[in-house]
Amino acid sequence: MRFIIKPALIASFGLLAACGGSEEEEAEKIDYASFDDKAVQQLVDDGEYQKALEVIKAQDELEISDKTDFLTAADIYLNLLDGVAAEVAIEDAREAGASDGEILLKLSRALLLQQKFKKADEILNDTSFEGEEKFQALLLRGDIAQQKQDIQGARYFYRLAIEEKPEDFRGYLGMALLSLNQGQLTEANAFADEAASRVEDDPIVQYVKGAVARYERRTEDAEKHLLKAVDLHSGNMLAYFELIGMYIETGQLEKAQEQLDSVYALVPNNPMAQYFNALILAVEGKTQEAEYMLLRTGDFTRTFPPAARTYGHIAFELGKYSTAQPYLERFLSQAPADRSTRLKLAECLTRRGQSARALLYLEPLIGEGSEDIEGLLQAAAANGAQGNIVETRTYIERANEIAKAAEDMDQNLIAQLGQRLALTRFISGDEVGAIAELQALYSNAEGDAESLTLLANMQMENGDLSGAVATAKRILEVEPDSAVGNNLLGAVAYRHREIDAAMTFYNKALEQNPDYQSALKNRGLANLTANKFEAAKKDFEAVLSKGAEDAQVHAMLGRAYLELGNGKDAATHLKQAEAIIPESAIISTDLAEALTLSGLRSSGITQAQKAKRLAKADENLMQYIDDLIVKWQKEELQAQKDAEAEREKRREELAKKREEMEKARRALIEDGSLKDKETPPPEGADEPKNEGDPDEGEAEGDAEDGTPGLRS
Structure with missing residues (x-):
């Protein structure tokens, strides 16, 4: 599946740069006061953005910075696509004496990056621009329209920019980026050629040319343009990402990792880089490591559609269907033609008891005349979950006919379809016919262990335990080290309530395959039946530890x-x-x-x-x-x-x-040790103090024996 990476860079921005911040470098002992405006600008021209910002920050703390420093900081943040920081720097420049003419375009760009489109539009509508600034304002209005998904508006403003300065490449580049974002590759390439004819070796133009070539499957041309884009500007992150994506698609993982290392050297915590790192891990089959890497990207998996797709697919492969479902749904809403995502989403829904929704998602794949075997099988599974056995068998029969008619169809798939047909017959109540169908399948396949496994399970369900034992032994003849065969023998022994014998078979199956979840579940159930609850707990926890x-x-x-x-x-x-x-x-x-x-x-x-x-x-x-x-x-x-x-x-x-x-x-009152508080003393007489009374000003408290109001 190819998904166009919509460029965060838009026509009104001058440079391509990283989409995220980098870690702060270790502070060096530098004489910051010695940097004049020219020296700071040189750092910017050399791509040393963080060092330039460090100098500007230090000069601000030394109270020697001026509006030029803050405007330079704003330009850096705009190039880094950090709208919030850019807006702060612009306000600092305003306080340092910058005029509206110096800041309004920059402020509009900062607001655009924060998706504050209304405020950005208000500034541009209320300000009269001339010359170069008018041209830039038109580009910016095109960018705003594009971000608002107002495609006609974006085209209108980019064309006005072209009319304003037909000799400038940036108007054509805006049209090229807009066309690329819309997937109109021929048009994007034509506008990129127009832009290229008006500028010498621009990195963004090369990026567009490379991206178009990539999506047109012209891999060599794509590689040439994208490598040139990176060479022209080392911070050209989108070019890096197109290269990495292309290398992953073509199986050149070492080259992909090499480009990824270059990105990490520039921006260690870039979420897009982490996404591609996860994608490489997923391609290598390291799904758990890939999941961990994607989790590190935080909200990126929700905001960047390809990352949502990758995370959804990884979660699906790990059996985390409830986790996978919303990510797959989100991506499919933007890329409805992605068959693989549609199939995985349907299976997630079926497994989670939402088979009716699964069938709705499958409709584009299972219509009349469809030859999508996997889609038909998913439809069979969804109908089976609803108990619609007739529909289930119909879809499996359609898939079976397609498979048999294909010259190069995998025979294992045909065998699996036969197994499913037999299973639907069994579920519908035709146990004898189902078993006969599977026995015929076994004969044709000359030792199909999967068919034998299904046959043994059917025999057990039908009460034919001796037949199930015979079938399990045939599996062991076909595959002597089969954990499946021993697991089936254990299941038969368990049905006979021969718990010790069942445990022996389950243990043997797990010796042959320690990760065999069916044997773990069965042994856990046997332990539960034998009142060995601690052992049962360990078996069940081992199954759940696999993430299912x-x-x-x-x-x-x-x-x-x-x-x-x-x-x-x-x-x-x-x-x-x-x-x-x-x-x-x-x-x-x-x-x-x-x-x-x-x-x-x-x-x-x-x-x-x-x-x-x-x-x-x-x-x-x-x-x-x-x-x-x-x-x-x-x-x-x-x-x-x-x-x-x-x-x-x-x-x-x-x-x-x-x-x-x-x-x-x-008693105390009677022997005179305590006066009756209810009898008031003569008026004006001082009340004599007893040794046991509290001192004056001390409230009566609880006695040591816990009796309230008494002291000994």
């Missing part, structure tokens, strides 16, 4: 935690399982138990009532849930009674304590 969103595994892991008495972790996994399979009565019931075990009995009762509604077809489960609800309601009522009894006990204890305190006080 498996509701069944989350549910079984939740059950293991439940059996281990860990309600909190059980609830965490059961909630994830319920989110994927919200209609499962068993998962809902287990979640109710987990919530109750966590101390959330009221929430557990509510969840159990939901589970009961889902379990209408299972009388035994409904009775079990009813028993749980009755039990928990009794416990809840008893807990409330216990709490009230505890409160009453505390009230009685407090009343008793107060009674004892009153008795003690009365």
Whole structure:
């Protein structure tokens, strides 16, 4: 898939530069005061933007900077496409005495970079420009219109600029960039030629020529123009990125990495560079490393469509379908012709229970006369998820006919289509016909292990366990080191409730393939059945560590935690399982138990009532849930009674304590140790102080024995 990188640089900007900031270089001991305006400008001309900004900042701190310094800083930030910093520098220049004539065009560009189109337009509409400034204002208005997706407006202003200065290349360049952004490659190339005839070796013109050649698949011409663009201006990031993208597409990963290293040398944290780095990793099959690299780009994956596509594809390959879906949708809305993204999005939706939406996305690929086998198979899967077995088989039959008619079709694909046809027959209730179809497939394929695997599973589902054993042994004859064969034998042993024998087969399968998730899941289930909950937990966690969103595994892991008495972790996994399979009565019931075990009995009762509604077809489960609800309601009522009894006990204890305190006080009054506070002393008489009384000004406090208001 090729996606045109829309240039952030537009016609009114003078240089191509990095799209992001670079890390600050280690400070050097420099006599900043010795740099005059000419020396600073030389740094800019040499592409030493950060050093020039460092000098300007230092001179500002020394209070020796003037408007020229701030205007130079503004130009640098504009070239770096940093509109916010440019606007700040422009305001500093205004305070230092710069006139409107010196700053208004720059300010309009800074506002454009911040997408403040209305403010930028207001400045240009309210200001009268002449000569060169009028020409630049027209280019800028074309740029604003282009960014607002007002294509007619952009063409109008660029053509006015050409009429204003037909000898200047920049008006033609604006038209070339506009055409390139619209995917009109012939027109873009023609305008780039017009621009090239009016300027000698301009890096932006070379970039456009190279980009057009790339998208027209003229790889040699593209490489020549893009390398020249980089040679003419070392900060020409878009040329670098076109080169990198082209090298990746043509499998020249070493060359791509070489250009990427050049970008990193200029701007170490550039998000576009990180995106291409991730793309190289993805092409090399290093999907987890690619995902990590893309996560480092932050919002870039949301704002740059190709990055969204790459991240969506990577997340899909890692089995993170809920993560992949919004990125794939976002990219497909801008590039609806991208078949690969459309297919992956459809599969994400089907896997997440949104098969009706999946079919809507598949419509362009599965219409009458379509020969898109993968699209037809996705449609079959989506219909299968909805239980539409007739439609499922129809789509598979269409795909099968196309495959058989093709001379160079992969025989493995034809075998897989036969397996799917047999599976639809099995699901529709024709178990005998399905098994016969698979047995014929096996005979034709001379040892098709996949067909045998499906056959063994069908035999197990049909209750023919001895037939499943025979089929599994045939798999081992075809592939003696097959983990699949041993896993199937383990599954048959488990059906016979021969748990130890099943564990032996599962262990053997995992010795042959330690990452075999089906065997891990099956061994975990066997451990769960054998009440070996810690071992079961480890197996299920090993499956989830691979990043797949498996509701069944989350549910079984939740059950293991439940059996281990860990309600909190059980609830965490059961909630994830319920989110994927919200209609499962068993998962809902287990979640109710987990919530109750966590101390959330009221929430557990509510969840159990939901589970009961889902379990209408299972009388035994409904009775079990009813028993749980009755039990928990009794416990809840008893807990409330216990709490009230505890409160009453505390009230009685407090009343008793107060009674004892009153008795003690009365006793002290009777023996004269304490005067009755209710009997006032004679008027004007001083109250004698007892040794046990508090000092004057000291409030009565609690005694050491905890009796309020008394001291010994």
